[in-house]
Amino acid sequence: MRGEAGLFADLAALGIAFDLHEHRAVFTVEESRAIDGDIPGEHTKNLFLKDTGGCFWLLTVPALARVDLKALPQAIGCKRVSFGKAEDLVRLLGVEPGSVTPLATVNAAPSTIRIVIDQHIAKADRTNVHPLRNTATVGLSGPDLMRLLEHWGHEAIVAAIPAKDEE
Template identity: 35%
Template sequence: MDASSAFQDTLPLSSDALLTQLGDWGLAYRLHSHIPLRTVEDAKGVEDQFLVPGENTLRLKNLYLRDKKKRNYLVTLEQSREIDLKALGAELGVGNLSFGSADRLMQSLGIRPGAVSPLAMINGVQNEVRFFMDSAAQKSDVINMHPLVNDRTVVMTRADLMAFFDRIGCEVTWLP
């Protein structure tokens, strides 16, 4: 199975259910459907279509990581930001980090590789996943992210994304 919406009914929370929940909470978003995006490079070619002139848009890359004590982390960074896992682990104060397996990703965030997104914290908060976000998000008007599948992108305002985190009880730790 891949991370596209064709298999969303095999997820603990489907993309459609997430989008309905966002609407029920009064959180606005623009939804775009597209080919499955598996990498940052794939996304760069497609996301230009979503840009609105004058909007400061944050494009993301998301890392599902674990430390030696088997604690789980979702780290969301500006798409072009360079990352050194050893330095990141030191910055977070958690020691050495490594990428989590596909099985653990499903268990902890309820998604498949290629669909990692801050919106997956709707599942992650129940599984004690710690969330870190690039402080560049604090300066953005809108943020592009996958709604639990990789063939859709939602564009949300920063304020609506922060309201989402409040709704689900997700603490955001900002990365400089």
């Protein structure tokens, strides 16, 4: 596991501009809304999923998105999905629940997890994600996030993520 030091070394090596904001631990999107106002840009939520075929998925969407998990497989080309187990999250990405982030793929071998980035996040001038821990937020551009994932050998899928209808 390369960890946060490896993440920041790669950001520097690739010349990727970013802002780092330290804050109290946040475990949910609702908790993070209290600090989001002080941090400009698109805020995200990340879902660690497993499909019925045994493949693991990391989905990054806008923080307030309500993802339709029943429609998601057709949108991204997988089988039915459910939430992944905490032990698989730690084993594959080296982070605990509450700290899920696409930046944790610094710890993942290529092809061990499929990464899906919402099309708005991938294009955003500024996207905010955790740097492997939920006590900080890193702001970088969506294109730079995609470049970083590619640098680590991950071919992220950029997709329109289906939204769940309001109930």
